Amino acid sequence: MELFNDIGTFLAIGFALAVIIIILKTARIVPQRSNYVVERLGKYHKTLDSGFHILIPFIDKVAYQHTLKEEVIDVAQQDCVTKDNIQVGIDGVLYIQVIDAHKASYGVDNYRNAASQLAQTTMRSVIGQTDLDKTFEERAKINEVVVQALDEAASPWGIKVLRYEISDIALPDSIKDALEQQMRAERERRAAIAKSEGERQAMINVSEGQKQEVINLSEAEKQKQINEAEGRAQEIELIATATAEGLRKIAEAIQTPGGKDAVSLRIAEQYVGEFGKLAKTNNSMIIPAELSNVGGAVAGLAEVLKHSKS
Known part of the structure; x- marks a missing residue:
């Protein structure tokens, strides 16, 4: 049991x-x-x-x-030769997604490894058509070209290539030294250009200042001459006005009783006074032929005043 x-x-x-x-x-x-x-x-x-x-x-x-989630595949570093025959090492990151499980199972043995290998070969092809300088400047364009090529090739595998990013570009030491010298020379060239531009601008500023100074001086001289001319004109006008006013008053005084005698006496005084000055300023004594006839001279001047009034 x-x-x-x-x-x-x-x-x-x-x-x-x-x-x-x-x-x-x-x-x-x-x-x-x-x-x-x-x-x-x-x-x-x-x-x-x-x-x-x-x-x-x-x-x-x-x-x-x-x-069906997005997968990240690290693409191992590979040696590529650029269009200008420079060897560089390229590291990349690939982003893919399974969109058809049937194709991903039977379309390729290992779609992850296949995508990684295809990314490496495509990158070598693209880098081989690009100069070294463009490799650094046009990363986005290179990534786009690689993604387009990978997506077309991986379509029968049932996967979608979403993005490819270049994570690092390794250069030989000799190329690094050459690039450093080139960048140093470029910085020195820019510094020299900036210095020359500064000196040029300084010279321009100085010349502009001198030019403005000359203009200001000429404008001041011009204004000075205008002011002096206006002053002389006003002076002449005032003298003429005063002279005319004096003559008018003399003419009015002549018409008053005893005015003609006063004018005659004044003329005689001025005549004798001016003659005395003339005698003092010369070594030789000048005596007019009609010195004794001073009255006749005064009468003649009075006659001239009379005609001027008329």
Whole structure:
């Protein structure tokens, strides 16, 4: 009896294990953003989306499991030769995504390795058509060209190439030294240009200042001459006005009683006074022929005043 009990226990345990194995082989839970590829008797049967699924034990088998999330693949450094025959090392990062689990399972053996190798060969081709200087200046354009080529080639594999980024460009030491010398020379050239431009601007500023100074001086001299001319004109006008006013008053005085005699006396006084000055300023004595006839001279001047009034 004990023997039969032991056999029953072993059978029960074996049956329980068989049930557990069947359940494990039958029930499948697919996580979110994942696809499972199911084969039935070694042949593709269907693709399981996220959720709970029941399979036929020992007949159906989950052959491939794919994530639909964006994957990041580090592309190993590779040696590339530029168009101007400079060897550089290129490191890159590739971003891909599975969009068809069936193609990703049967289109290529390992789509990650295939995408990485294709990225390396495409990068070598693109770098070979680009000069070294453009390699640094046009990274975005190079990345775009690589992505376009990879996406076309990877389409039968059921994957989408989203982006490719050059993470580093390694240069030989000799090229680094040459580039440093070139950049140093460029900085010195820019410094020399900036210095010459500053000196040129300083000379321009000085000449402009001198020019403005000359203009200001000429304008001041011009204004001075105008002011002096206006002053002389006003002086002449005032003298003429005063002279005319004096003559008018003399003429009015002549018409008054005794005016003519006063004028005659004044003329005689001035005549004698001017003659005296003339005698003092010369070594020789000048005596007019009609000195005794001073009255006749005064009368003649009075006659002239009379005619001037008329």
